[in-house]
Amino acid sequence: MAGVDINRTTSGVAALPPDVSQEIWQKIQSASVVMGLARRVQLSGAGVLWHEILADSEPAFVGETERKPVSNPTIGSKTLKAHKIAVVQTYSDEFRRDLPGLFNALIARLPGTLARTFDMAALHGVGAPVSDFDTLDTATAVSIKNTTAGTVDAYAGFLNALAAVPSLNAWALSAQGRVTALSNRDTTGGAILNPNVLTNGSIGSILGAPVFSSENAYYNGTGPSVLGIAGDWTKAVWGQVEGVSIDISDNPVYASNGTLVTAGWQDNMIGVRAEIHVGFIADDTQFVRLTGDEESS
Known part of the structure; x- marks a missing residue:
């Protein structure tokens, strides 16, 4: 598989080629036990209303001329909505020179970390969204x-x-x-x-x-x-919107509290952003x- 052509003079954002992104997504699915065992469905960015049959009708024996029983099934619904899982890594420009090393590190490490974040939320409620995302921590x-x-x-x-x-x-x-x-x-x-x-x-x-x-x-x-x-x-049902997104940028990077982590190009630093959009109901x-x-x- 060809490497990503990024050097010191590259600026802005460079996205990984589709074949690379697909390979990473396959590795995420392999690393996630939830993705491997639960049902996978198509998911749009707006989410989807998922209907579930909670109970069937209950037929009964009836005699001649007797009125037949009325028994309707019970149907429930949940919203399967995509939530973002993301991380940003920062590297020096010296590391950027050795792009094959960075590329191999992304392939080897990022899928497992994204998969673990999803599994820990779905299975144990760790860091899970507060709404429209089920967890099994109350099972x-x-x-x-x-x-x-x-x-x-x-x-x-x-x-x-x-x-x-x-x-x-x-x-x-x-x-x-x-x-x-x-x-x-x-x-x-x-x-x-x-x-x-x-x-x-x-x-x-x-x-x-x-x-x-x-x-x-x-x-x-x-x-x-x-x-x-x-x-x-x-x-249990899970869905994804598109594939994994991995971008390499020399823009400034900020911590979640607004603190500047690196000025990017000015500091000879790059940021690698990885994210997926997934949902889970059960x-x-x-x-x-x-x-x-x-x-x-």
């Missing part, structure tokens, strides 16, 4: 902690998760969650995490549902630490938060 907590050595407490926790969400179709486990599933046993003495891969990208299965590995599923806030998220991922009653030990933040 029911289910302990998978093995409180007594040699028991099946952890396995019982996974069973409780399945009982709470009968339509559970995937587990997203952090390293700590995977350790719990591998180091504890079910009632037959086998490992809770079955190594048989059911779905591309999964690392195995638990109780018939595929397991996906993601460190974004871990959260250590107040109370027990969250080791993973599980549920019916058809009840029915948190169809998910559980898998918890372990209580740890300090």
Whole structure:
């Protein structure tokens, strides 16, 4: 893939070529467990009203000449709206000379940071927008902690998760969650995490549902630490507006409080801006938060 032709005499803004932007966007999706498991829909800049069937009609047996029952489905709606996730990095002009190095750094590091910001907001509410953006931080907590050595407490926790969400179709486990599933046993003495891969990208299965590995599923806030998220991922929807936007500029850069970070061209500095516009909605009653030990933040 060709590099971006930027040198000391370049001024203004230079956007990355479309093929580069597309490659970065694909890396973002690969790094985000939410983007990988939830349903993806087309999203406009103005957002979209998303309708959901909450309950079906309830037919009943009726006798001859008896009046048929009236039962209407229940329909709800939510607004799926795009929200901006962005970051600006600053580099000296000396670093700008080695543009292939900067380019490779963008490819390697920015997708993961943008994906993590999105996942942490959607899964744990960290930095999430205050409106028109759902989070799973209020989903029911289910302990998978093995409180007594040699028991099946952890396995019982996974069973409780399945009982709470009968339509559970995937587990997203952090390293700590995977350790719990591998180091504890079910009632037959086998490992809770079955190594048989059911779905591309999964690392195995638990109780018939595929397991996906993601460190974004871990959260250590107040109370027990969250080791993973599980549920019916058809009840979660995300969308994007266009692709990832990455620009390189020698304009001045300011901090969020208005403080000048660098004068740009005058200081022989450049700024690299990366942003995506994404939205997320979900029915948190169809998910559980898998918890372990209580740890300090």
